[in-house]
Amino acid sequence: MSSENNNNVQDAVILEQHDYATKGEAQLVQVEKSFATLFENSDMKKHLAELKKKYGKLKVTSLDDKDTYEEVKKAISVVRPLRTGLEKKSKELKEDAQTYIKLVNSQEKFIQAEVAKIEEPLWVEREKYEAMLKAEAERIEKETQERYDNRMTELKSNGLKFDGEMYSVREISIDAMYVKGIDDEKYNSLLEKVKVANALNIKEEEERQAEAERQRIADELEKKKVEDARLENERIQAQLKAQQDALQKQMDDFNRMKKEEEDKIQAEKDRIERERKQKEADEAKAQLEKEQEAQRLAEQQRIDAENKIIAEKAIHFNGLLAYNFNTQGWSRQVEDESFILFRKDVLADDFNAKEYAEKVQKALTNQELRIEQERQSMLNDTQKVTEYISKLKEVQVPLLENSELNTRLKQLVQTISDFK
Numbered sequence: 482m483s484s485e486n487n488n489n490v491q492d493a494v495i496l497e498q499h500d501y502a503t504k505g506e507a508q509l510v511q512v513e514k515s516f517a518t519l520f521e522n523s524d525m526k527k528h529l530a531e532l533k534k535k536y537g538k539l540k541v542t543s544l545d546d547k548d549t550y551e552e553v554k555k556a557i558s559v560v561r562p563l564r565t566g567l568e569k570k571s572k573e574l575k576e577d578a579q580t581y582i583k584l585v586n587s588q589e590k591f592i593q594a595e596v597a598k599i600e601e602p603l604w605v606e607r608e609k610y611e612a613m614l615k616a617e618a619e620r621i622e623k624e625t626q627e628r629y630d631n632r633m634t635e636l637k638s639n640g641l642k643f644d645g646e647m648y649s650v651r652e653i654s655i656d657a658m659y660v661k662g663i664d665d666e667k668y669n670s671l672l673e674k675v676k677v678a679n680a681l682n683i684k685e686e687e688e689r690q691a692e693a694e695r696q697r698i699a700d701e702l703e704k705k706k707v708e709d710a711r712l713e714n715e716r717i718q719a720q721l722k723a724q725q726d727a728l729q730k731q732m733d734d735f736n737r738m739k740k741e742e743e744d745k746i747q748a749e750k751d752r753i754e755r756e757r758k759q760k761e762a763d764e765a766k767a768q769l770e771k772e773q774e775a776q777r778l779a780e781q782q783r784i785d786a787e788n789k790i791i792a793e794k795a796i797h798f799n800g801l802l803a804y805n806f807n808t809q810g811w812s813r814q815v816e817d818e819s820f821i822l823f824r825k826d827v828l829a830d831d832f833n834a835k836e837y838a839e840k841v842q843k844a845l846t847n848q849e850l851r852i853e854q855e856r857q858s859m860l861n862d863t864q865k866v867t868e869y870i871s872k873l874k875e876v877q878v879p880l881l882e883n884s885e886l887n888t889r890l891k892q893l894v895q896t897i898s899d900f901k
Contacts, residue, residue, distance in 0.1 A: 515574060519566045532560060544855055629661040632668060636660070639672070640679030651678040791827050794834035798822075801841045815844040816851075870897055 513525070520528040536556040541549050633648075640650045647654040653674055660668070795811075802811035802820060810823040820841050826832060860868065878894055881887040 512574065516567065516570060519563060519570060532563075536560065544858075547858075625661070629657075632660050633657070635672065636675055639675050640682055641675055650675055651682065653678055787824065787828055791824065794827050794832070797834040797838035798841060801838055801845070813841065815841070815848055818844055820844070866900070870900055873897055 517525045519525075536552075536559075539549060539553050539556060541553065636648070641648050641653075641655075642650065644654075647656060648660075649655075655671070660671075663671070798811065802813045802822065804811050808823070810821065812819070812821045814820075820837075822837075827834070857865070874897065878890065881890060
């Protein structure tokens with residue numbers, strides 16, 4: 482532990498003993514004291530408030546606001562050492578804490594391993610006994626369930642049925658849990674009662690089925706009489722209907738032949754009328770196509786003439802303005818100035834394409850000069866010299882016949898290359 486940090490710990494203990502209720506409060510005071518050394522007169526809050534008041538409202542409003550830009554750079558040079566100093570101080574204060582944490586973790590792992598050697602065998606014995614208890618309970622439950630299932634199967638096979646609430650047969654009604662809980666003697670007595678009740682149900686059901694069979698035979702005889710009468714009536718009705726159908730067929734055949742003849746006459750009239758209308762339509766279509774073709778040729782000649790004029794004028798501003806096929810126009814935005822041309826503008830007699838192109842080129846040149854000036858203004862002296870030397874290095878060095886001049890030139894080139 483460093484001497485400074487050791488002193489800090491001792492100071493924290495003294496603070497805790499005299500003025501603070503908890504060790505945490507004393508440690509917090511000591512940490513604040515350590516970080517306060519980074520600030521003037523160790524008054525951290527006052528110093529930060531002064532910095533915020535002095536630099537907090539600095540705002541660069543435009544590219545021409547160079548004074549504020551210089552103030553911002555100066556403010557950074559003042560504030561940045563506080564941040565880097567803070568990071569360094571924080572790292573120093575954390576080193577001892579990290580060492581202490583590693584020691585605590587190591588001792589914890591050792592003690593846990595020793596306790597596990599004692600505890601884990603005990604858990605094995607406990608789980609072994611609990612497993613035996615569980616197995617015995619499961620065996621008893623299985624035997625009880627099997628006995629219950631066998632009893633219910635036997636009772637159901639002797640007529641016991643579930644009515645939604647209880648298992649019943651005649652006047653006997655029992656709950657399933659009753660069957661599960663009674664001993665063998667009570668169960669056997671219950672089984673005998675169920676068998677007797679079921680035998681009575683079987684006898685009554687046989688008598689009911691015999692009576693139902695007698696009634697079924699009587700009903701079938703009655704149905705046969707009714708069916709025979711119905712069939713005879715249907716035979717008579719079918720005979721009458723056949724006679725009516727024959728007469729109706731004769732009338733339908735006559736009407737059909739009459740309609741077919743009328744349809745043939747009407748079809749011939751319709752064919753003649755369709756041919757007449759088709760002829761008129763074909764003649765009208767041919768005349769329309771002739772007129773449309775004449776209009777199309779005239780329009781194409783007009784467009785070709787306009788395109789020729791536009792092509793001759795567009796030579797001057799092609800590459801300077803971008804063409805849009807949707808609007809059929811040329812355009813370009815140069816800073817705040819918009820250059821927009823449409824076909825009608827180019828076709829105008831007073832439109833001078835060369836002068837317009839020179840105007841666009843001038844705006845582009847001015848824009849490039851302004852951008853370069855702004856870029857140069859952002860460079861410091863070192864960057865400007867470095868850029869200048871880079872441009873000099875791009876110039877091809879001439880080979881001179883005069884050896885002395887050649888040597889001096891090489892030395893000059895080497896000096897420029899070595900410049901940093």
